[in-house]
Amino acid sequence: MNVKEFIEGIHYVGVNDRTTSRFEALWPLPSGVTYNSYIVTGTNKTALIDGVEISACEKLRDHIKTVLGDKAPDYLVINHMEPDHTGSIKVLRSFYPEMTIVGNAKTLEMVKGFYGIENNLLKVADGNIIDLGGMSLRFTLTPMVHWPETMMTYVKEKSVLFSGDAFGCFGALTGGITDSETDTEQFIPEMYRYYSNIVGKYGVFVQKALAKLSSIKLDYICPTHGPVWHDEIARVTAIYDSLSKYEAETGVVIVYGSMYGNTEEMAEVIASRLAENGIKKIRIHNASYSHLSYILSDIFRYKGLIIGAPTYSNTLFPPIEALLQAIKTREIKNRVTASFGSCTWAPQSVKRINAVLEEARLFNGDIASPQAKQAPDATAINDCKTLADAVAARLLNSSPHT
Ligand SMILES: Cc1cc2nc3c(=O)[nH]c(=O)nc-3n(C[C@H](O)[C@H](O)[C@H](O)COP(=O)(O)O)c2cc1C
Numbered sequence: 001m002n003v004k005e006f007i008e009g010i011h012y013v014g015v016n017d018r019t020t021s022r023f024e025a026l027w028p029l030p031s032g033v034t035y036n037s038y039i040v041t042g043t044n045k046t047a048l049i050d051g052v053e054i055s056a057c058e059k060l061r062d063h064i065k066t067v068l069g070d071k072a073p074d075y076l077v078i079n080h081m082e083p084d085h086t087g088s089i090k091v092l093r094s095f096y097p098e099m100t101i102v103g104n105a106k107t108l109e110m111v112k113g114f115y116g117i118e119n120n121l122l123k124v125a126d127g128n129i130i131d132l133g134g135m136s137l138r139f140t141l142t143p144m145v146h147w148p149e150t151m152m153t154y155v156k157e158k159s160v161l162f163s164g165d166a167f168g169c170f171g172a173l174t175g176g177i178t179d180s181e182t183d184t185e186q187f188i189p190e191m192y193r194y195y196s197n198i199v200g201k202y203g204v205f206v207q208k209a210l211a212k213l214s215s216i217k218l219d220y221i222c223p224t225h226g227p228v229w230h231d232e233i234a235r236v237t238a239i240y241d242s243l244s245k246y247e248a249e250t251g252v253v254i255v256y257g258s259m260y261g262n263t264e265e266m267a268e269v270i271a272s273r274l275a276e277n278g279i280k281k282i283r284i285h286n287a288s289y290s291h292l293s294y295i296l297s298d299i300f301r302y303k304g305l306i307i308g309a310p311t312y313s314n315t316l317f318p319p320i321e322a323l324l325q326a327i328k329t330r331e332i333k334n335r336v337t338a339s340f341g342s343c344t345w346a347p348q349s350v351k352r353i354n355a356v357l358e359e360a361r362l363f364n365g366d367i368a369s370p371q372a373k374q375a376p377d378a379t380a381i382n383d384c385k386t387l388a389d390a391v392a393a394r395l396l397n398s399s400p401h402t
Pocket residue numbers: 257258259260261262263264310311312313314315342343344345346347348373374375
């Protein structure tokens with residue numbers, strides 16, 4: 001049972017889920033996920049911060065009982081309405097009818113809309129404080145750090161921030177609750193994947209939230225997924241700062257689609273030539289086999305992006321079309337991009353890749369796109385090498401993390 005008083009007066013009461021295979025019915029969960037919930041105990045009142053997904057509700061209730069016995073929490077604070085945190089609130093309400101649900105104006109509208117709950121609600125605004133007795137909850141609105149209602153809750157007396165989805169990651173906990181007690185290397189890649197897929201579109205809003213939080217003292221960050229951050233606060237806030245500015249490391253992601261190996265051969269030539277040019281961090285994805293979430297995670301991480309595809313029914317091979325739309329949706333910026341493709345009679349794939357890159361403001365028109373007709377011939381191979389040289393030169397001449 002994951003119940004632990006990790007700071008005096010603050011308990012972790014969250015739940016591990018190792019059976020749901022896809023988060024939001026989209027993102028694979030090879031190591032599971034957590035639904036984090038916390039209890040803050042003051043001398044007069046108690047507050048449950050964030051709830052859990054409906055299937056985890058019974059476990060959450062057991063955890064609450066372990067901490068509070070038969071007493072009900074006085075408040076349930078909702079930092080984020082997404083049902084992986086609120087799916088349980090109707091049932092929790094039936095367990096604890098006297099518990100007041102706390103949220104901002106947008107949250108409470110959603111509480112009514114999703115769950116039909118209209119009574120015993122407390123509306124809070126930016127900067128409002130609830131005093132629990134020796135512990136206080138201060139609310140900071142951080143809209144669009146995922147949804148419009150998202151907010152964070154700060155306990156000044158302990159310098160603890162309940163950050164909602166921000167700083168969260170996929171992966172169930174493996175015994176330890178805080179980063180001091182666990183191997184965080186299992187979670188950091190999953191923080192990149194979580195950010196890129198779930199929060200990535202909202203970089204501007206993450207920057208606004210980071211600015212709002214910059215003056216407060218942070219000893220613990222308690223997100224809704226993954227471990228509680230304490231020792232590694234500087235590391236995870238730097239990751240968030242960098243990702244939300246669309247900064248990237250020197251490295252190249254090559255993503256390609258290929259049915260019969262012709263486009264794949266071009267990808268291999270490009271990768272070899274990049275390596276000859278001194279690029280070490282090269283990540284290659286066959287888009288029919290790598291899950292989109294891992295491809296996007298690498299694209300957020302590395303500065304170079306080279307996309308290749310065959311022409312398919314007079315347009316683009318479908319997995320690459322889907323990838324391009326996902327890139328566009330996330331408004332990814334500041335990448336060195338290039339494209340390549342293959343066809344048999346009428347080339348369309350490169351035209352389409354470049355058109356979507358252009359719509360996404362990611363098109364570098366000065367790097368030519370190699371095209372193979374049937375198997376790549378000497379000219380196509382040579383053009384792939386020229387492309388790799390141009391991308392490498394751009395990357396090696398720009399400073400890392402820009
Ligand atoms: C279902 C299907 C649709 C295709 N549509 C086109 C097309 O519209 N125009 C074209 O020039 N080639 C088309 N091709 C041919 C491929 O683009 C070409 O063979 C290419 O080299 C395949 O690359 P790959 O070996 O990387 O899969 C099609 C091939 C398949 C299997």
